[in-house]
Amino acid sequence: MKLTVIGQWGGYPKAGEASTGYLLQHDGFKLLIDCGSGVLSHLQHHVEATELDAVLLSHYHPDHVADLGVLQHALLIQYFLGKNKGTLPVYAHREDPRGYDTITYKDLMEAHEYKEDTSLSIGPFTVTFVKAKHPVPCYGMRIEADGKSLFYTADSAFKESFVPFGKDADVLLCECNFYGEMDASNAGHMTSLDAGNLAQKTNAGKLILTHLPHFGELGQLVTEAKTIYSGEVLLAKKDMEVDI
Structure with a gap:
């Protein structure tokens, strides 16, 4: 599997960049995980919108779905230009009915529901889900292919249930919206120390x-996570590519 960071900012994108979005590729299959503000613009440095095979959404906050409507328009315009290859499946939960109902668009995009207790086959990927601790319904996900695994926490405070779910993942893609000793739990987010703790407890192969x-000096997040986790710690950056 190859993971490409399209956007890594929480809340809103930094100038010239994007909020949450990741491209996961394996055996020629292209899966977009979340589709936040600015994601479609930067995605096109790697693949065209019509080359996507599926989209997977963790929840409906704008920094994770703001570009979904923009993606719909891209598919529509490319359809009129004769370049759209068909209906794009988007996998999402239905616990926010209004958000879920915005997904299906003409014959170009179709919503498919997942639930916490389901296991999905999306192309070459097997995907399982874990409920996050966030102000709105949100799901972390474990994505596996050919014996390799990625655990993406999505947006969440630390949860003990993440530990068995993410055990021995090759890559832990972990949200880190707060520094060290700050209180992030009430906001539904994790600190650098939470991320390091989760990586250590799950025996992750690598922490991103x-x-x-x-705000703050982002390098401090890495330094703080390393006080708990003994493995490699990386700071997500636009266009970063990681082989899993």
Whole structure:
């Protein structure tokens, strides 16, 4: 599997960049995970919108879905230009009916529901879900292919249930919206120490910090996570590519 960071900012994108979005590729299959503000613009440095095979959404906050409507328009315009290859499946939960109902669009995009207790086959990927601790319904996900695994926490405070769910994942893509000793739990987010703790408890092969804050010195997040986690810690950056 190859993971490409399209956007890594929490809340809103930094100038010239994007909020949450990741491209996961394996055996020629292209899966977009979340589709926040600015994601479609930067995605096109890697693949065209019509080349996507599926989209997977964690929840409906704008920094994770703001570009979904823009993606719909891209598919529509490319359809009129004769370049759209068909209906794009988008996998999402239905616990926010209004958000879920915005997904299906003409014959170009179709919503498919997932639930916490389901296991999905999306192309070469097997995807399982875990409920996050966030102000709105949100799900973390474990994505596996050919014996390799990615655990994406999405937006969440630390949860003990994440530990068995993410055990021995090759890559932990972990939200990190707060620094060290700050109180992030009431906001439904994690600190750098939470991320390091989760990586250590799950025995993750590698920790990537993402959903980054717009304040402070970001390198401090890595330093703090390393006080708990003994493995490699990376700070998510636009266009970063990681082989899993």
